[in-house]
Amino acid sequence: MTQQKTQENKEPKIIENTLFNAPFVESEVIISNFQIMVSHEPFVLAKDEYQVLKSGNSFIANSATNILAATIGIALIIAAKYFSRTKIEDWELYVFYFGLILTAAAFVLAKFLPNDKKKLLKKIDKHFEGGSKNIEISNKNHGKQS
Amino acid sequence: MGNNHRLPKEYIPFGEIIICGNRFIDGKIPISSERDGKSHEILLIGKGVLPQIWLAVPILPSSQSNYARPKWRYIVERNKTRMKNVEIKSRPNTLILSLGISIILEVNKLTDNIAEVSWLDLRLLGINIYGDKNVLNVGTNQLINNTFEKVHTMLAI
Numbered sequence: 001m002t003q004q005k006t007q008e009n010k011e012p013k014i015i016e017n018t019l020f021n022a023p024f025v026e027s028e029v030i031i032s033n034f035q036i037m038v039s040h041e042p043f044v045l046a047k048d049e050y051q052v053l054k055s056g057n058s059f060i061a062n063s064a065t066n067i068l069a070a071t072i073g074i075a076l077i078i079a080a081k082y083f084s085r086t087k088i089e090d091w092e093l094y095v096f097y098f099g100l101i102l103t104a105a106a107f108v109l110a111k112f113l114p115n116d117k118k119k120l121l122k123k124i125d126k127h128f129e130g131g132s133k134n135i136e137i138s139n140k141n142h143g144k145q146s
Numbered sequence: 147m148g149n150n151h152r153l154p155k156e157y158i159p160f161g162e163i164i165i166c167g168n169r170f171i172d173g174k175i176p177i178s179s180e181r182d183g184k185s186h187e188i189l190l191i192g193k194g195v196l197p198q199i200w201l202a203v204p205i206l207p208s209s210q211s212n213y214a215r216p217k218w219r220y221i222v223e224r225n226k227t228r229m230k231n232v233e234i235k236s237r238p239n240t241l242i243l244s245l246g247i248s249i250i251l252e253v254n255k256l257t258d259n260i261a262e263v264s265w266l267d268l269r270l271l272g273i274n275i276y277g278d279k280n281v282l283n284v285g286t287n288q289l290i291n292n293t294f295e296k297v298h299t300m301l302a303i
Contacts (some may be wrong), residue, residue, distance in 0.1 A: 012286035012287065013286070013287045013288070014287075014290065015288065015289050015290070015292060016290040016291055016292070017291050017292065017294070018292045018293075019293050020292060020294045020297060020298065020300075021292065022297060022298060023178075023180075023294075023297055023298070023299040023300060023301060023302040024284065024286045024287075024289065024294075024300065024301050024302070025180070025301075025302045025303075026271060026301070026302075026303055027187065027303060028218060028274075028283040028288060029271060029273055029274040029275055029284060029303045030204050030272060030274070030303070031269070031272045031273065037253045052221055058210075062181070071296065084190045090196070097230050105202070
C-alpha cells in the first residue's frame with residue numbers, strides 16, 4: 001500500500017505498516033511558552049583577582065608617573081634660574097636629562113612588562129569573546145505537558 | 147521542499163535509519179522544520195565511527211507570540227554539545243544524548259550503513275516528538291512500522 005502524504009494531520013491517528021514516498025507532515029508539534037536563552041557563562045572573579053583589579057596599576061607604572069613629576073620640578077627650577085639670569089650649573093642640566101631618560105624607560109617598561117592586572121583583564125576579554133557561549137533553557141510549562 | 151538550508155559539510159547520511167520502529171531508507175533528513183517555504187534540519191544522524199548527531203531546537207522570540215516563527219539553533223553539532231546540561235555519552239556503536247537525567251536520544255549503529263534510534267524524546271526541548279523502539283509519536287499521531295523510501299525528509303514539522 002502506497003500513500004501520498006502531504007496533507008497536515010490533525011486528527012489523532014495511528015499509522016501502521018504504510019509505505020511513504022513523501023514526508024510525514026505535522027505542523028503542530030512545537031510546544032509554545034518555551035524559551036531558550038543564549039547567555040554567557042558568568043566570569044568567576046576570585047577575591048584576590050578583585051584586589052588586583054582594584055589596586056590599579058603596577059609599581060613600575062606608578063614610579064614612572066612619580067619620576068616624571070620630579071623631572072618637571074627640576075625643569076621648573078632651571079626655568080626659574082633662566083628667567084632670573086642666575087647661572088645654570090651643568091649638573092642641573094644633567095640631572096634633568098637623566099630624569100627624562102628614567103621617565104621614558106619606566107613608561108616603556110610598564111607598557112611591555114606583564115602585570116597581574118593586565119593578565120586578568122586579558123583573561124576576562126578572552127572569556128567574553130571566546131566560545132564559552134551557552135544556551136540555557138527554561139520551560140514555563142515544565143511538568144504540565146503530556 | 148522549499149529552498150533548502152544547506153546541510154553541514156561533514157554530514158554523510160546512513161543508507162537506512164530505523165527511527166523508533168519506522169524505516170527511513172535512502173533519505174537525507176530524519177526530522178526537518180518546513181515552514182513558509184523555509185526549511186531547517188532538526189535532527190541529523192550521520193555516518194562515522196560513532197553515529198554523528200546534529201540536533202537543533204526552536205527558539206521563540208521572547209515576545210511569546212504563539213504565531214511567531216521559531217528560529218532554529220543547534221544544541222548539538224557533530225556530537226559536540228552547545229548547551230549546558232546536555233551530555234553525550236557513548237558506548238561502542240551507541241550514542242546517548244541526555245538533558246539532565248532525561249535521555250533525549252539513543253542511537254545504535256547496527257552496521258556501517260544502518261543505524262537505529264531506539265529512544266527519542268524531544269519534548270523537553272520544545273518539540274512534541276517522542277518514541278521508543280516500536281512507536282514514534284509525532285504530536286497526536288503514532289507511527290508504527292512504516293517505511294519511508296527515497297524520501298528526502300522523513301518528518302516535516
